[in-house]
Amino acid sequence: MTGKTVGVLGFPFSKGQPKGGTELAPKELRAAGIVDRIQALGNNVIDHGDVDLSGLPADSKVGVAKNSLAVGEANKKLSEDVAKYLKKGEQVLLLGGDHSLGIGSLHGHTQVQPDTVVVWVDAHADLNTPFTSDSKNMHGMPLAYVVKEMAQFLPKTPGLEWCKPSLSTKDIVYIGLRDVDPGERKFIEQLGISCFSMHEVDKFAIKDVVEKALSQVDPSGNRPIHVSFDVDAMDPIHAASTGTKVPGGLTLREAFYIAEEIAATGRLSVLDMVEVNPKLGSPEEKEVTVANTVSVTAKFYGSKRQGDVPPNYVIPRPQA
Amino acid sequence: MTGKTVGVLGFPFSKGQPKGGTELAPKELRAAGIVDRIQALGNNVIDHGDVDLSGLPADSKVGVAKNSLAVGEANKKLSEDVAKYLKKGEQVLLLGGDHSLGIGSLHGHTQVQPDTVVVWVDAHADLNTPFTSDSKNMHGMPLAYVVKEMAQFLPKTPGLEWCKPSLSTKDIVYIGLRDVDPGERKFIEQLGISCFSMHEVDKFAIKDVVEKALSQVDPSGNRPIHVSFDVDAMDPIHAASTGTKVPGGLTLREAFYIAEEIAATGRLSVLDMVEVNPKLGSPEEKEVTVANTVSVTAKFYGSKRQGDVPPNYVIPRPQA
Amino acid sequence: MTGKTVGVLGFPFSKGQPKGGTELAPKELRAAGIVDRIQALGNNVIDHGDVDLSGLPADSKVGVAKNSLAVGEANKKLSEDVAKYLKKGEQVLLLGGDHSLGIGSLHGHTQVQPDTVVVWVDAHADLNTPFTSDSKNMHGMPLAYVVKEMAQFLPKTPGLEWCKPSLSTKDIVYIGLRDVDPGERKFIEQLGISCFSMHEVDKFAIKDVVEKALSQVDPSGNRPIHVSFDVDAMDPIHAASTGTKVPGGLTLREAFYIAEEIAATGRLSVLDMVEVNPKLGSPEEKEVTVANTVSVTAKFYGSKRQGDVPPNYVIPRPQA
Ligand SMILES: [Mn+2]
Ligand SMILES: [Mn+2]
Ligand SMILES: [Mn+2]
Ligand SMILES: [Mn+2]
Ligand SMILES: [Mn+2]
Ligand SMILES: [Mn+2]
Numbered sequence: 001m002t003g004k005t006v007g008v009l010g011f012p013f014s015k016g017q018p019k020g021g022t023e024l025a026p027k028e029l030r031a032a033g034i035v036d037r038i039q040a041l042g043n044n045v046i047d048h049g050d051v052d053l054s055g056l057p058a059d060s061k062v063g064v065a066k067n068s069l070a071v072g073e074a075n076k077k078l079s080e081d082v083a084k085y086l087k088k089g090e091q092v093l094l095l096g097g098d099h100s101l102g103i104g105s106l107h108g109h110t111q112v113q114p115d116t117v118v119v120w121v122d123a124h125a126d127l128n129t130p131f132t133s134d135s136k137n138m139h140g141m142p143l144a145y146v147v148k149e150m151a152q153f154l155p156k157t158p159g160l161e162w163c164k165p166s167l168s169t170k171d172i173v174y175i176g177l178r179d180v181d182p183g184e185r186k187f188i189e190q191l192g193i194s195c196f197s198m199h200e201v202d203k204f205a206i207k208d209v210v211e212k213a214l215s216q217v218d219p220s221g222n223r224p225i226h227v228s229f230d231v232d233a234m235d236p237i238h239a240a241s242t243g244t245k246v247p248g249g250l251t252l253r254e255a256f257y258i259a260e261e262i263a264a265t266g267r268l269s270v271l272d273m274v275e276v277n278p279k280l281g282s283p284e285e286k287e288v289t290v291a292n293t294v295s296v297t298a299k300f301y302g303s304k305r306q307g308d309v310p311p312n313y314v315i316p317r318p319q320a
Numbered sequence: 321m322t323g324k325t326v327g328v329l330g331f332p333f334s335k336g337q338p339k340g341g342t343e344l345a346p347k348e349l350r351a352a353g354i355v356d357r358i359q360a361l362g363n364n365v366i367d368h369g370d371v372d373l374s375g376l377p378a379d380s381k382v383g384v385a386k387n388s389l390a391v392g393e394a395n396k397k398l399s400e401d402v403a404k405y406l407k408k409g410e411q412v413l414l415l416g417g418d419h420s421l422g423i424g425s426l427h428g429h430t431q432v433q434p435d436t437v438v439v440w441v442d443a444h445a446d447l448n449t450p451f452t453s454d455s456k457n458m459h460g461m462p463l464a465y466v467v468k469e470m471a472q473f474l475p476k477t478p479g480l481e482w483c484k485p486s487l488s489t490k491d492i493v494y495i496g497l498r499d500v501d502p503g504e505r506k507f508i509e510q511l512g513i514s515c516f517s518m519h520e521v522d523k524f525a526i527k528d529v530v531e532k533a534l535s536q537v538d539p540s541g542n543r544p545i546h547v548s549f550d551v552d553a554m555d556p557i558h559a560a561s562t563g564t565k566v567p568g569g570l571t572l573r574e575a576f577y578i579a580e581e582i583a584a585t586g587r588l589s590v591l592d593m594v595e596v597n598p599k600l601g602s603p604e605e606k607e608v609t610v611a612n613t614v615s616v617t618a619k620f621y622g623s624k625r626q627g628d629v630p631p632n633y634v635i636p637r638p639q640a
Numbered sequence: 641m642t643g644k645t646v647g648v649l650g651f652p653f654s655k656g657q658p659k660g661g662t663e664l665a666p667k668e669l670r671a672a673g674i675v676d677r678i679q680a681l682g683n684n685v686i687d688h689g690d691v692d693l694s695g696l697p698a699d700s701k702v703g704v705a706k707n708s709l710a711v712g713e714a715n716k717k718l719s720e721d722v723a724k725y726l727k728k729g730e731q732v733l734l735l736g737g738d739h740s741l742g743i744g745s746l747h748g749h750t751q752v753q754p755d756t757v758v759v760w761v762d763a764h765a766d767l768n769t770p771f772t773s774d775s776k777n778m779h780g781m782p783l784a785y786v787v788k789e790m791a792q793f794l795p796k797t798p799g800l801e802w803c804k805p806s807l808s809t810k811d812i813v814y815i816g817l818r819d820v821d822p823g824e825r826k827f828i829e830q831l832g833i834s835c836f837s838m839h840e841v842d843k844f845a846i847k848d849v850v851e852k853a854l855s856q857v858d859p860s861g862n863r864p865i866h867v868s869f870d871v872d873a874m875d876p877i878h879a880a881s882t883g884t885k886v887p888g889g890l891t892l893r894e895a896f897y898i899a900e901e902i903a904a905t906g907r908l909s910v911l912d913m914v915e916v917n918p919k920l921g922s923p924e925e926k927e928v929t930v931a932n933t934v935s936v937t938a939k940f941y942g943s944k945r946q947g948d949v950p951p952n953y954v955i956p957r958p959q960a
Contacts, residue, residue, distance in 0.1 A: 125947070131956035155958045180947025186955050188947070199945045202897040203847045207523045237557075237877075238567075247878075247932065248892045248945070252568045257522040292567065305568070306517045307445070307500025307508070315506050316451035318475045527843045557877075558887075572888045577842040612887065625888070626837045627765070627820025627828070635826050636771035638795045 006043050006301060007090035008035055009081055010050035013074050014277075015059075015067040016100025016139035019243045021279030026050055026095040028278045028286075034294045038093070041302045042311040048085065051078050057159070064130040064155045071138045072159025075104030079163075082108030082270065093297070096274030098243070099126055102142030102228050103163060109270045110146075110166035113224045116269060117217045118172045121258060122230035123246040125177055125184040127193075129153045132183025139275070140181075142228075143172065149191050169193045173217040175209060175258065176201065176233035179246045198248055206254045210261045224269035227262055227300065229255075231275050231293055241281035241289035252292055259299030271300050326363050326621060327410035328355055329401055330370035333394050334597075335379075335387040336420025336459035339563045341599030346370055346415040348598045348606075354614045358413070361622045362631040368405065371398050377479070384450040384475045391458045392479025395424030399483075402428030402590065413617070416594030418563070419446055422462030422548050423483060429590045430466070430486035433544045436589060437537045438492045441578060442550035443566040445497055445504040447513075449473045452503025459563075459595070460501075462548075463492065469511050489513045493537040495529060495578065496521065496553035499566045518568055526574045530581045544589035547582055547620065549575075551595050551613055561601035561609035572612055579619030591620050646683050646941060647730035648675055649721055650690035653714050654917075655699075655707040656740025656779035659883045661919030666690055666735040668918045668926075674934045678733070681942045682951040688725065691718050697799070704770040704795045711778045712799025715744030719803075722748030722910065733937070736914030738883070739766055742782030742868050743803060749910045750786075750806035753864045756909060757857045758812045761898060762870035763886040765817055765824040767833075769793045772823025779915070780821075782868075783812065789831050809833045813857040815849060815898065816841065816873035819886045838888055846894045850901045864909035867902055867940065869895075871915050871933055881921035881929035892932055899939030911940050 010026030030047070039045040057069040065071075078094075082105055085092050094105055099122070109116050120126070120143065127143045130136060131153070144150045145157075148165040173194040180188070180197070188195055194216045196209045204212065214221070231239040235249035250258075262268050276293050278286050295303075302308070330346030350367070359365040377389040385391075398414075402425055405412050414425055419442070429436050440446065440463065447463045449470070450456060464470045465477075468485040493514040500508070500517070508515055514536045516529045524532065534541070551559040555569035570578075582588050596613050598606050615623075622628070650666030670687070679685040697709040705711075718734075722745055725732050734745055739762070749756050760766065760783065767783045769790070770776060784790045785797075788805040813834040820828070820837070828835055834856045836849045844852065854861070871879040875889035890898075902908050916933050918926050935943075942948070 129956075131958070153955065153957055177947070178945040180945075182947070182949045182953050183955055185947030185949050186953065195946065197944075197946045198893060199897065199900055202893050205525060205845060247935070248896060253518060253522050256568060257519065260519055295567070304517075305498040305500075305519045306515065307497070307502070307505030309502045309505050313502050313506065315473065315503055316449075317473055318451070525845060573838060573842050576888060577839065580839055615887070624837075625818040625820075625839045626835065627817070627822070627825030629822045629825050633822050633826065635793065635823055636769075637793055638771070 004043055005090045006038055006045045006093055007085040008045060008047045008093045008095065009085070010095045011078055011097035011101050012050050013053060013097040013101060015070045016098035017137045017243055019277060019280065021277035022096060022098045022243070022275060024278045025097065025276040028290050029095050029276065029294060032290045032294045034297055037294060037298045038301045040310065041298065041308060043301055046090065051081050053077070063158050065138050065141065065157055066136045068138065068157050069159040071100050071103070072157070072163070075101065075107070076162050078104030079108035079111070083111045086112040086269070091268060092270045094270065094272045096272060099139040099230050099274045100142055101272060101274060102126065103145050105228070105270060105272050106146045106167060106226060107163055109226050113269060114166065116171070116224040116226045118167065119175065119213060119217070119225060119227045119262065120172060121175045121227065121233045123176060123179050123232045123249055124230065124244065125174060125180045125188065127184045127187050128181055129183065130155055130157065132181060147172070150187070171217065173213045175213055176250050178248055201250070201254070206257050210258055214265070223267065225262060225265060225267045226270045227268060228272040229274065229296070231273070231289065234292065238292050239289045240285035241277050242275045243277050243280065255296045256299050256305060259296050260304060263300055263302050268300060271297070273297055324363055325410045326358055326365045326413050327405040328365060328367045328413045328415065329405065330415045331398055331417035331421050332370050333373060333417040333421060335390045336418040337457045337563055339597060339600065341597035342416060342418045342563070342595060344598045345417065345596040348610050349415050349596065349614060352610045352614045354617055357614060357618045358621045360630065361618065361628060363621055366410065371401050373397070383478050385458050385461065385477055386456045388458065388477050389479040391420045391423070392477070392483070395421065395427070396482050398424030399428035399431070403431045406432040406589070411588060412590045414590065414592045416592060419459040419550050419594045420462055421592060421594060422446065423465050425548070425590060425592050426462070426466045426546060427483055427486060429546050433589060434486065436491070436544040436546045438487065439495065439533060439537070439545060439547045439582070440492060441495045441547065441553045443496060443499050443552045443569060444550065444564065445494060445500050445508065447504045447507050448501055449503065450475055450477065452501060467492070470507070491537065493533045495533055496570050498568055521570070521574070526577045530578055534585070543587065545582060545585060545587045546590045547588060548592040549594065549616070551593070551609065554612070558612050559609045560605035561597050562595045563597050563600065575616045576619050576625065579616050580624060583620055583622050588620060591617070593617055644683055645730045646678055646685045646733055647725040648685060648687045648733045648735065649725065650735045651718055651737035651741050652690050653693060653737040653741060655710045656738040657777045657883055659917060659920065661917035662736060662738045662883070662915060664918045665737065665916040668930050669735050669916065669934060672930045672934045674937055677934060677938045678941045680950065681938065681948060683941055686730065691721050693717070703798050705778050705781065705797055706776045708778065708797050709799040711740045711743070712797070712803070715741065715747070716802050718744030719748035719751070723751045726752040726909070731908060732910045734910065734912045736912060739779040739870050739914045740782055741912060741914060742766065743785050745868070745910060745912050746782070746786045746866060747803055747806060749866050753909060754806065756811070756864040756866045758807065759815065759853060759857070759865060759867045759902070760812060761815045761867065761873045763816060763819050763872045763889060764870065764884065765814060765820050765828065767824045767827050768821055769823065770795055770797065772821060787812070790827070811857065813853045815853055816890050818888055841890070841894070846897050850898055854905070863907065865902060865905060865907045866910045867908060868912040869914065869936070871913070871929065874932070878932050879929045880925035881917050882915045883917050883920065895936045896939050896945065899936050900944060903940055903942050908940060911937070913937055
C-alpha cells in the first residue's frame with residue numbers, strides 16, 4: 001500500500017526486435033487486470049492509455065541499427081510522456097513493448113529526476129552498440145544510448161539525434177544477466193558497471209543480491225529508482241512468451257522478492273515491464289507469462305506474499 | 321528410522337471445498353505404497369483404514385459456512401479417532417481429504433497432548449471465519465475453529481458446537497504462505513502468529529526458516545509436534561493435482577528438507593497430508609502429485625536423501 | 641578462457657545399464673556443437689573421436705555383474721586412451737556413454753596423475769558391489785572397482801581382472817546424491833566418504849557446498865581434479881533424457897555454478913559427462929537435455945554467465 005499515484009502508460013511497439021507481438025502486450029496486460037490489481041492495493045492509478053505511435057517513419061533500409069528512425073521517433077514521444085507524468089508527481093508504470101523503450105523511458109525520467117538510479121533486471125545487458133551487436137536489433141542497445149560513457153563508442157544514429165545521454169555507468173546495476181555479448185562484457189568491465197549475473201545470484205542468494213545492488217548504486221539510499229524489468233530475466237518456465245529466452249533464469253519467487261524489496265524502499269519512480277510477446281509460446285505459456293508479469297508488477301506497487309489488506313479494512317465480527 | 325508405531329488413518333472427505341476428488345486421495349496414496357514406504361524405514365505401521373464417514377448429515381442450504389453440518393460431524397468422528405490412537409501411544413498419519421480436517425485432527429490431538437505445537441505448511445493461512453471468507457468453504461477456516469483467540473470472531477456454527485478451541489496463537493507457526501486473505505492477514509498481525517511466508521523463505525532460505533519456526537513456537541524444544549501439510553504449499557509444478565494452486569511455492573526439495581528436519585526432532589506426533597485431488601490435472605500431473613506426496617511423507621518418518629538402511633542390514637561380502 | 645588443450649573423447653557405450661541409447665550421446669553432443677563451444681572460449685580443442693569399441697566380447701550369461709566382460713574390456717581401452725592423452729599434457733573431456741565408464745576413466749587418470757581428487761556429481765553413489773546391487777548393472781558400481789578400501793567387498797569379476805584400485809575413499813567427494821542404496825549408505829558411513837546429498841545442498845546452498853567439497857577433499861588446493869558428472873544429478877526438468885531420473889535434483893543454475901567454480905580452480909584434468917540417453921524422453925526433452933549438457937560442459941571449460949570475451953577481442957569503435 002504505497003498510497004501513491006501511479007500513471008500507467010502503454011507502449012505498443014515491437015520494432016526494436018524482429019518478432020511481431022510485443023506491441024500487443026499492453027492490451028494483454030490490461031485485460032489480465034493489471035490496473036485493478038494495483039488500484040486494489042490502495043494506490044491511486046490513472047491509466048493514460050498508450051503512447052501515440054501513429055505516423056512513425058518507415059525505415060526503408062537497414063542503417064547502422066535496424067529501424068532506428070522508428071525506434072528514435074517512438075522513444076522521443078515516450079520520453080516526453082514519461083517526463084510529463086513525472087512532473088505531475090506520478091510514479092510511471094510503463095507497459096512495453098520491446099526493451100528499446102529503455103531509451104525514451106530513461107531519457108524522460110532523467111529530464112525530471114536527474115539523480116535517478118537504474119536497476120536493470122534482464123538476462124541480457126542491452127548495452128550493445130550498432131558495432132558490437134550482431135543482430136543490429138535496438139532492444140539490445142538501449143543503455144548504450146543513455147549512458148554518457150558509451151557516447152564515444154556510438155555511431156551517429158538516424159532518428160536518435162535528440163537523445164543526449166544523461167546517466168552515468170555508476171548509476172546502473174544489473175541483476176539476472178546470463179547471456180552477455182563480448183563487447184558488452186568488455187564495457188561492463190572497463191566502465192565498472194555493477195553487475196549481479198545469475199552466477200552472483202547463485203553465489204549470494206537473492207536477499208543479499210538486492211541489498212548489495214541497492215547499496216552499490218545508491219549507498220545513501222535516498223535517490224529515485226528506475227527499474228527496467230525484462231521478463232526474460234525470469235526463467236523460461238515462468239515467462240516463455242518472450243523473444244529471447246535463456247535457460248537458468250530468476251525464479252518467479254526471486255522476481256517477487258526483488259519487487260517486494262524495491263517497493264519497500266518507497267522510492268520506485270518508474271517501472272518498465274517489457275518483452276512480453278503474446279504471439280510466442282503456447283496459449284498456456286502466454287497465459288502464464290502474462291499472469292506472472294501482472295503478479296510481479298503488483299509486488300512492485302505494494303502487494304505482499306504475507307497478505308494484503310485494503311485501506312480501511314475492518315475485521316467483520318458476529319453481531320452482538 | 322524412528323522405530324515408532326505409526327497409525328495411518330484415511331479421511332476420504334471433500335465437503336470442506338467445492339471440488340470433488342479429495343475423498344479419493346487416501347486410496348490413491350495407499351495404492352502408491354505410502355504404508356509400505358514408511359514400514360520399510362523400520363517403523364511399525366498400522367493402517368487403521370478410513371474414518372467412518374457413513375451417514376453424514378446433508379446440508380440442505382448454505383448456512384454461515386458451507387456444509388458445516390457435514391464438516392462438523394465428520395470432524396467429530398475424526399477427533400475421536402485421532403485421540404484414540406494417540407492414547408495407544410501411536411503417532412498418527414492422517415491422509416486427507418481436504419484441509420477442513422484440521423479441525424478434528426487438531427481437536428483430537430490436543431485432547432491427548434494439550435502441549436502440542438502446530439506447524440502449518442500451506443499456501444494459505446486457513447484462518448478465515450465465515451465472515452471474512454468470500455467462498456465460505458470450510459477448508460479455509462480450520463484454524464479459526466481450534467484457536468482460542470479466534471472464538472470472539474466466530475458465529476455459532478451448526479455442526480461445530482462440540483468443538484471447543486484448544487490451541488493458542490502462540491502454539492502455531494506458518495510456513496509457505498503466499499495467498500492470504502485480508503481478514504487472515506489482520507488476524508495474523510493482531511494475534512501475533514509466527515509466519516514464514518514465501519517472502520521469508522526467499523529471504524532466510526529453508527534451513528533458517530525451519531530452525532526459526534521451531535524455535536519460535538517451541539523454544540525449549542520438547543513439545544509434541546503436529547504438522548498440517550497442505551500439498552498446495554508446494555509449487556504447482558510439484559503438486560498440480562490440488563484445488564487451489566498458487567504459483568511461487570515451495571520446491572519439492574524444500575518440502576523434503578522441512579520433513580527431514582521435523583523427523584530429526586523425534587517429536588512428530590500427528591501429520592496431516594491434505595488436499596491431494598486425484599480428479600484434477602492431467603494423468604501425469606496426478607501421478608507426480610501422488611508420488612511427491614508419498615515421498616514427502618516418507619521423509620517425515622525417517623527417510624533421508626543421504627540414503628536409508630533397513631534395520632539389521634548387514635553388508636554382503638564375498639564368501640571366504 | 642583456460643587457454644589449455646582439451647582432448648575430446650567419445651565413449652559410445654550402454655552396456656553398463658539395460659537401456660539402449662547412451663551409446664548415441666557422443667554423436668548428439670558433438671552435433672549440438674560441444675567442440676566448437678569449448679574452442680570458442682579460447683581453448684585448444686582436439687577431438688580424438690570415439691574410443692574403439694569394436695570387437696567387444698559378448699556376455700553370454702549374467703555373471704556376478706551384468707555384461708562384465710564387455711564393461712571390463714571397453715574400460716580397459718578407455719583407461720589406455722585417457723592415460724595416453726593426459727601424458728601429452730591434455731585435459732580430457734570424456735563424452736559418455738553410461739557411468740560404468742568411471743572405471744576406465746578414473747583408472748587411466750590415476751595412472752598418470754595418482755594424486756587426483758574426484759568430484760562425483762550424481763543422484764546416485766555408484767558405489768554398489770555386485771552383492772549390494774539389486775540390478776547388477778555396472779553403471780551403479782564404478783567407484784567400487786577403483787577404490788582401494790572397497791576391494792574386500794568385491795567378488796572376482798570376469799573382465800575386470802586388469803583393474804587395480806588406485807584411489808582412496810578420502811580422495812572422493814559426492815555432490816547431489818538423493819537415491820542411495822542401503823549398502824552404499826553403509827560404505828559411505830563406514831569408509832567416511834565426503835558426501836553432500838541434496839539435503840546438504842538445501843542446507844548449505846551451492847556456494848558453500850562447492851567450497852566445502854573442494855576443501856574437504858583437497859585442503860591444500862593443489863591437486864588435479866577429476867569431475868564425473870552424471871546428468872541425472874540435475875533435476876529431471878533439466879535432464880529428462882536419462883535412464884534413472886530422480887526428482888528433487890540440482891537446478892541447471894546449481895550445475896552451472898559447480899562447473900564455473902571448478903573451472904576457476906584451474907585444476908580440472910578430466911571431465912566425464914555421462915548418462916545422456918537420446919532415446920529416452922520426448923524430442924523436446926532430448927533437445928533440452930543435450931543443450932543443457934553442452935552448456936554445463938562449456939562452463940567447466942571457462943564459459944561464464946557474466947559473459948565471455950574471445951581472446952584478442954577489441955571493442956569496435958566509430959571510425960575517426
Ligand atoms: Mn532480455
Ligand atoms: Mn532487455
Ligand atoms: Mn492451501
Ligand atoms: Mn490448507
Ligand atoms: Mn545417476
Ligand atoms: Mn552415475
